[in-house]
Amino acid sequence: MSFQRKDLLGLGSLTSEEIAFILKAAEPFKEISGREIKKVPALRGKTVVNLFFEPSTRTRTSFELAAKRLSADVVNMSPSSSSVAKGETLLDTARNIESMKADMIVIRHSSAGAAEILARQVRLSVINAGDGWHEHPTQALLDLMTIQENKGHVRDLRVAIVGDIAHSRVARSNMHALTKMGAKVRVAGPPTMMPPYLHRFGVEVYYHLDEALADVDVIIVLRLQLERQGSSLFPSIREYARLYGLTAARVKRAARDVLIMHPGPVNRGIEIAHDVADSEAAVILDQVSNGVAVRMGLMYLLAQRRES
């Protein structure tokens, strides 16, 4: 088994073997970040371009650290808006980067499919760091790593994903990742935040959080995008927090050793109560650490493939 793809665009198209392989490859990189000298020469002489069309601090920083700890040269590009407004198409931007002999593009974009469209047109490797509501594969990989680390396995675990499923690339990538790895996945949120045909993902849909949380081993809380207020997806932040906010009382419905996760940034007091976010069960900061390791592992695999 190996990972032979040029790009990582999403988890929907990966096999469970490929996902397991990436996680395994990422494992040794965890240790590097704990060293006094946090650097290995794996990507020395390689150039990684972080092409972020959407503002992001933590994901971009995580990719940047990952690349730097592999000794790659990293360039951050943050074109302020999508290609339409700025007058240069996404493809032209990417071809320019390719002409500068970069080896890898990490792209975040507000349009679903942007990473895939790009990957078709360039020879260098493309990593999707989030495309619209479509996928955010490295987030789901780091979530898997965090679950595996804490639970020892993913298979047969009951996992609840709570929040705005319809508009969440984290939810889509996690539904793919978790079901492929054998978890039993529930999604919970108001019906306005559930896209149609969710059962095709092999997940169960709940509209009442208390029901969804019964005996679950893992809770993944999604960030409520506050700017969606007024879009008639939910009446008010107050009501959302009351019905779908994860409180200590609600956590009691889950398994005793439940793991609480959140992709960040956290809206404390809205989708997750302050004390829950800081509780023993919460592994939100472990997720962040694992993010760097997963991204190092992934870049290492993609670079290796290019050399062979």
Next chain:
Amino acid sequence: MENDRKTLITGGHVVDPGRWNGMADVLIEGRTIVAVKPNLRTTIHASTLSRTINATGLIVCPGFVDVHVHFREPGFEYKETIATGSAAAVAGGFTSVCCMPNTQPVNDSRSVTEFILAQAAAARKARVFPIGAITRGSHGQALAEIGELYDAGCVAISDDGLPVMNSQVMRRAMEYASAFHLPIVDHCEECHLSHGGSMNEGVVSTQLGIPGIPNAAEEIMVARNIALAELTGARLHVPHVSTSGSVRMIREAKSREVPVTAEACPHHFSLTEEAVRSFHTHAKMNPPLRTDEDVQAVKEGLRDHTIDVVATDHAPHAPQEKQLEFDAAPFGIIGLETALPLTLNLVEEGMLTLEQAIAKLTSAPAHAFRLPHGTLAPGTEADVTLFDPAATWVVDPAQFHSLSRNTPFNGWTMKGLVVTTLVGGQEVYHATPARRDL
């Protein structure tokens, strides 16, 4: 002298829907059809003919009529001009096309209508019939000067991709237009419901994370427009029917003799939302590609005459526009040069007879828009299309006569090839031998 020119189309299988279906010769004198009869060749002295067209193995039928094209001129000549659009039309067998008013400026005035007619006359290819705007600037508020548009030559009114959302404005437009017997073409889309959507709302949109446009966005407006047509007695034409619910409501309305006609586009009966996977923008159009169930319903609607017309919604866009991200790319595909074989697929599948399929491209659209074309009746203008129903060819967008290349059918093997197109007795298109050999 030209008026005396006699052309005989001989040896072909003539399909003149409702009038003739069998071997016959077609005699044209000057610009006009004179006779459609078997063995005319034997009764006419060869010396009196200025031209004989051998149609052996070919179908000879009225030139096709497309009631829904976008020729982009004035304003967007980089996508298509009236000259290139009408060249694409005749290459696809279309001799009459009705062009939508969403140009820049919008065709809401006599001067734009006359400009379009002048450009079409200069192009000397297909007949171009302008469709005027319903409201000024297609803003959906004040009525355009519909009487003047009619005088200037508009054959229908529509605000095209901008549905008239205000039902009172639509009611008044229908009432007003009925004085001129003008069909009202309303793109049926409830814009609040479809807001932000780029594809059908369903399994694929959920998987791809692309904002969806539900069937209900179309159906709500089909229902409203049927109710208003019933209220006003105006002639409603429903363009590009894409959902099973729309088919059902139009069928029901027709059963009560509400004055409604409907059209389907080849892409809506040839493709489903599955074509959007991998984010190909050539599968992005509005209304969007729907599910297999909807495709079957549209075909059934064509079969039982709920849907009268096949129209292309030929919508050219430049490569740099279609190369954008999926949500940023414009809606629409070109269709004039692929419509015939895609429609003939319905014959192959047994959904339509050949005569029915040709009627959807000729007599039915002409009837819906009250155009004196789409027939080979003696005395009418000699607009004739000859096609080889058995010839296969592979779609190569580089070969298109259209200025644009945005087709989802690139690389498809098509069966049915237009060989010769006549408008007013004049040959305006003849397939190159290279093409015929494909």
